[in-house]
Amino acid sequence: MGRWAEDTAAACRALAPSVALPTADALDAIAARATATPAVVVTGPVSSGKSTLVNALVGRRVAPTGAGECTRLTARYTRGPVDRLDVVLTDGTRRPLPLVDGGRVPASVGDRLGVAPTDVDHLLVTLTSDALDGLTVVDTPGAGSARRPAATVDGPADAEAALVVLPSSARPDEVDRLAGAARRGPPGVVAVLGRADTVGSAADADVVAATLSRRLGPRLGPVTPVVGLLAETATTGALRTPDLQALAALASADRETLATALADPELFLQTALPVDVPARARLLELLDRRGITLAVTLLRERPGAGVGDVCAALLAASGLDEVVARLRAEVRARADLLAAVAAERRVEALAPAELAALRADRPAGRAVPFSGRDAELRADLVEDLRARPFHLDLDLAGATARHRSGALDLPADLGEELELLADPGAALPARLGLGEGELAGHAARRAAAWRGYAAWGTPPARADVAEAVHRGWARIWGELTR
Incomplete structure (x- = not known):
C-alpha cells in the first residue's frame, strides 16, 4: 500500500493509547486492515452470474454455482502457497475441508463438518492463482438470498472496491442495496451487465448496458456487458480436446439443421447431429448456445484451430478483458486511495451520532467525561482524515466515471x-x-x-x-x- 493508507494506519495507531480499550482495539484493527491486501466484493442478485464471473476472475472453476448451501455463504478468495479451503464458524474457529471435483468448493459444508449452516460465518479459500496477486475477491450471497452476508468479512459497503453484477432491469434502489454505492460513489465501483447473452445479441447487450450507464451512472459510472460463462470457460482450462472434437463435428454438420437446433437448448439435445447427447450437454454447460455458435463459426473458417484459438475467441466475446482492464485502472491503480477512504468509513462508524449534541451542550470550561472525550477524539480523527488532499483525486475520478457513463453531460x-x-x-x-x-x-x-x-x-x-x-x-x- 502507499502513502495515504500508511498515513491512515499511523493516525489510528497514534490515537489508540488515548481512548478506551475496546475503541483502541478497533483502531488497531482498522490500521492493520488499511495496509492489508485490498478486497473487491462481488455483489449482485441471485442468479446474476456472480460466481461464474468470480471463477473467471480468479482463473479457476472453484466457486460453487447454482442454488446450493455454499452459494448462500460469503467466500473470500485470496492468494496463498497452496490451494486450501477453511470454513470459518461464527465463533471465529476455522475448520479445514478438502476441495472437491478437481478444486471446487463443495456445494455443502455443514454436513461434511457436522455443523448447521447457520453456524458458518464465511468460507476462506486460498489459491495459488496469479490473478489474486495483490487483490482479494469476496463473493457474497446474491441479493434476495435467505442468508445474510457474513458480519465478520467485507460487506458491500465495507470493502475497498465493489464489482457490481447487474441484471438488465436494475433499479437505483437495488443498486444502493447491492453495493452501498450511494455512500461510496463511482470511485472503486466497477459495474457490469451480468449474463449479457440473455438480453439478445452483442449489439443488444451494448444498448442495454449503455441505458443502465445513463440511468445508474451517478451511483456506478459506466456499465460493461459481460458473458461470465464464456469468460469462465476461456480462463479456467475447462475446454478440453474432446470438446474441440465435438465442436469440429458440429462444424461439419448441415448448417441449417444446426442453426435450427441451436434455437433452443432442448432442441439442441434432441436433434439428430453427429455428436452424442452427453457431449452436447457438456458443450451447453461450458459454452451455452452463443459460445457453441461462436466456436463452430471459428472452426468452419479455420478448421485447424486449436483449443487455445477457441478460448481466445471466447474470451474476446465475453467482455472479461474490459472488466479486468477496468479493475486494473479503477481499483488496483487507486488501491492506496480506496484503502484510505475505506479506513475512514470504519473510523466514522466508531463515532457516536450524539457527538454533535455533546459538543453543543457542554458548558465552557467543564471537564469532559471520559466517554465524551473518547468520542471527541474519534471525531477529531475523522475530521483530520477527511481533510486530506487526496479526496480531490477521488472527486475527479468520480466525475470522470459519471461522464463516461453518459450520466453527466459536459461540452x-x-x-x-x-x-x-x-x-x-x-x-x-x-x-x-x-x-x-x-x-x-x-x-x-x-x-x-x-x-x-x-x-x-x-x-x-x-x-x-x-x-x-x-x-x-x-x-x-x-x-x-x-
Missing part, C-alpha cells in the same frame, strides 16, 4: 479536459503541447475558467464537477509556484 472540450486532469499518469505539458515553464500559467488560466463555469448558472451536477476541476488546476498551480 466535448470540457469533458476532454476533465479526463486529462483525472488521469494520474498524465504527462500534462506534453499532452497539452506546452513548453517548459508554461504549465503554471496554463493551470492558473484554466482554474479561473472552471471557477467561472461553476458560477455561471451552471446546473448543480455540472457545477460540482467544475468546482472539482477548478481545485485540480489550482492545486497544480500551487505545486508549481510554491
